[in-house]
Amino acid sequence: MEIPELTLKISNLKKTYPGEVQAVRGVSLEMESQRIYALLGPNGAGKTTVLKSILGFVDYSGSVEVFGSDVDLVRNRLSFVPEEKSFYENLNVEKALRLASKISGSFDGKHARELINHYKLPPNKKIGTFSNGMKTALYISLALSTDSDLYILDEPTWGLDPILREDTLEFIREKVIVGKTVLYTSHIIPEVERIADEFFIMVNGRVRFAGTIDGIKEKYRIIHMPLKKRANIESKSAFAVAEELNRLSIIVENNEKIEEFYRIDDATISVPDLEEFFQILVRSENGK
Numbered sequence: 001m002e003i004p005e006l007t008l009k010i011s012n013l014k015k016t017y018p019g020e021v022q023a024v025r026g027v028s029l030e031m032e033s034q035r036i037y038a039l040l041g042p043n044g045a046g047k048t049t050v051l052k053s054i055l056g057f058v059d060y061s062g063s064v065e066v067f068g069s070d071v072d073l074v075r076n077r078l079s080f081v082p083e084e085k086s087f088y089e090n091l092n093v094e095k096a097l098r099l100a101s102k103i104s105g106s107f108d109g110k111h112a113r114e115l116i117n118h119y120k121l122p123p124n125k126k127i128g129t130f131s132n133g134m135k136t137a138l139y140i141s142l143a144l145s146t147d148s149d150l151y152i153l154d155e156p157t158w159g160l161d162p163i164l165r166e167d168t169l170e171f172i173r174e175k176v177i178v179g180k181t182v183l184y185t186s187h188i189i190p191e192v193e194r195i196a197d198e199f200f201i202m203v204n205g206r207v208r209f210a211g212t213i214d215g216i217k218e219k220y221r222i223i224h225m226p227l228k229k230r231a232n233i234e235s236k237s238a239f240a241v242a243e244e245l246n247r248l249s250i251i252v253e254n255n256e257k258i259e260e261f262y263r264i265d266d267a268t269i270s271v272p273d274l275e276e277f278f279q280i281l282v283r284s285e286n287g288k
Ligand SMILES: Nc1ncnc2c1ncn2[C@@H]1O[C@H](COP(=O)(O)OP(=O)(O)OP(=O)(O)O)[C@@H](O)[C@H]1O
Pocket: 017, 018, 021, 022, 023, 041, 042, 043, 044, 045, 046, 047, 048, 049, 050, 083
């Protein structure tokens, strides 16, 4: 079996936009080859800014190494789907295909046509008139038809219907089977849960969790209790605490300290799934 390569190493990445908007506040993460990584987070968490930093599209502080180098030296090993899918507005599919083959030597026009047919994109209609889902389909067709080692996909299923979304996940999966690495963002947790090997959950410009679903299930427990019991947890260590309607939801580490929570009346303890873990983590940060 091939030894995984370190695809990406980000250390203490920070990005402040004009107007003192601190979009990314010290992100460090690593990615190995042959895996799908999902970058999750609520709106405005800083996900797109991290992807743009990796691609060298914005300036930042901290360091980003792609395949051990500056991104400019390995750009031919990367493909991406941007968040803003409006680059080809004035072209039709035929012209976009011609442009893509001029931009990248590793672009496979035949494969792109197969994907475009699969998505049933009209060849001669102006791309500016496409629906959101059609634009996504075009971008994903172009990105996945370029032979790269790292695919950076910002919401690659945005606007797609459930059937095409499923097909797209399959196309992405195929990349990893042949040894590539994928970093992608999505707001659809069940989708992410099925396809991604590892997750980064970003909230307010920071990565609050990095790991696998099995890691979440092993390392954490979720405790629900009535709101009025809040005083019972003030002195106890919790990873995240969120008020949800009339109850308190808490994420705690699954270690000997959890016994303190067993002693609270009306508290229930369960193994988290990704959706619940994500919800509590994000609500907890929003409540700070
Ligand atoms: N060009 C810009 N100028 C100023 N602020 C910006 C710019 N781009 C992003 N921001 C701000 O930076 C923060 C992070 O934005 P970013 O787009 O990275 O978040 P995101 O997690 O991708 O959000 P979403 O899920 O909504 O796409 C937000 O507060 C956003 O308003």
